[in-house]
Amino acid sequence: MSQFDEVIPRIGTNSEKWDGAEKLFGRKDIIPMWVADMDFRAPKPVLDAFKRQIDHGIFGYSTKSEALIQAVIDWNKEQHQFEIDPSTLFFNGAVVPTISLAIRSLTKEGDAVLMVSPIYPPFFNVTKATERHVVMSPLIYENHQYRMDFDDLEKRIKEENVKLFLLCNPQNPGGRCFTKEELVELAELCEKYQIPIVSDEIHADLVMKNHQHVPMMVAAPFYKDQIITLMAATKTFNLAAIKASYYIITNKDYQAKFAAEQNYATTNGLNVFGIVGTEAAYRYGAPWLKELKEYIYSNYEYVKAEIEKEVPEVGVTDLEATYLMWLDCRSLSKDEKTIYADLIEAGVGVQMGSGFGHSGKGFVRFNIACPKETLEKAVKLLIQGLKK
Incomplete structure (x- = not known):
């Protein structure tokens, strides 16, 4: 039995995923398979580190440690062949606030910010909130996976006078892990028009077998001074609540701009x-992560087989990374609103593709980071709702 088979009750724990399901979906008796957190206990070394801190009993102001900095550097070197100079490493509470920080530091109100779609909603929501102009280039979907449309990207860059590119790699949703060749082509395009790239790589560690995450700075060292990389251990090890992320900037001018904006917003502290x-996650979590990825991929294969057997008209996007399946329901003889209502009635809560941008319409995002017992129940309800 895998450690990930344990069903851990989360109702009554202030879980957004579980306790917030009734408000979101309108019913209490629903299996939530939506927001991107896992129903798995964090690695024991992390829990032990938390316990030691609790046993100490003092929770005053904290400062980042040299041990933390070295753990981040060592992890990225070992896992991604990403050499990080400590003078280029900075910390912030979470990745989404850092996206906002980057937009505010590198652009002005009214500037155009480009991203591919479908994409994680905070990308365009934060851009709008900072009063910048959202420009989306639809990804091309073929053979159960996405790829960038570089002709369309260049067209939009020229027509909209784009000032910043937001990259999500691995891609959420869709689970695409962009290749080095694709990233180099993107960097060359941005270099041509002198557009900085903000690369959100929070799912970097959750890459499935036969694929390898390549950090944007590693893929395109010739353009590294125009790349800002955003990363965290929180998605990898199911630690979203600790609010800890980091970013890498080699450009001294950009460092100063970020620092000024952070000081203004007072958002640069990490909690203990x-x-x-x-x-602890980066020092001791690798064995846990290896088993986790094997478990998630097994879950993916199970869901894929069940859908192909029971609802073959629904396409299953290849899962190269993340634990978020992306189901193509555009061939069903009902619209997205009806699909959503049918799934809720069946008893499973998901996120619909249109929430990730217009090009996601007709897709369903389905979180498979849960014990097989939960997954099997949810898939049965999913299929029931899709068949209706």
Whole structure:
């Protein structure tokens, strides 16, 4: 039996995923398979680190440690062949606030910010909130996976006078892990028009077998001074609540702009659990992560087989990374609103593709980071709702 088979009750724990399901979906008796967190206990070394901190009993102001910095550097070198100079490494509470920080630091109100779609909603929501102009280039979907349309990207760059590119790699949703060749082509395009790239790589560690995450800075070292990389241990090790992330900037001018904006917003502190949790996860979490990815991929294969057997008209996007399946329901003889209502009635809560941008319409995002017992129940309800 895998450690990930354990069903851990989350109702009554202030879980957005579980306790918030009734408000979101309108019914209490629903299996939530939506927001991107896992129903798995964090690695024991992380829990032990938290316990030591609790036993100490003092929770005053905290400062990042040299041990944390070294753990981040060592992890990225070992896992991604990404050499990080400590003078280029900075910390922030979470990745989405850092996306906002980057937009505010590198652009002005009214500037155009480009991204591919479908994409994680905070990308365009934060862009709008900072009063910048959202420009989306639809990804091309073929053979159960996405690829960038570089002709369309260049067209939009020229027509909209784009000032910043937001990259999500691995891609959420869709689970695409862009290749080095694709990233180089993107960097060359941005270099041609001198557009900085903000690369959200929070799913970097959750890459499935036969694929390898390549950090944007590693793929395109010739353009690294125009790349800002965003990363965290929180998605990898199911630690979203500790609010800890980091970013890498080699450009000294950009460093100063980010620092000024952070000081203005006072958003540059890590809490003590973010510090000790990130360090412990990176120091001792690799065996747990290896088993986790094997378990998630097994879940993916199970869901894929069940859908192909029971609802073959629904396409299953190849899962190269993340634990978020992306189901193509455009061939069903009902619209997205009806699909959503049918799934809720069946008893399973998901996120519909249109929430990730217009090009996601007709897709369903389905979180498979849960014990097989939960997954089997949810898939039965999913199929029931899709068949209706």
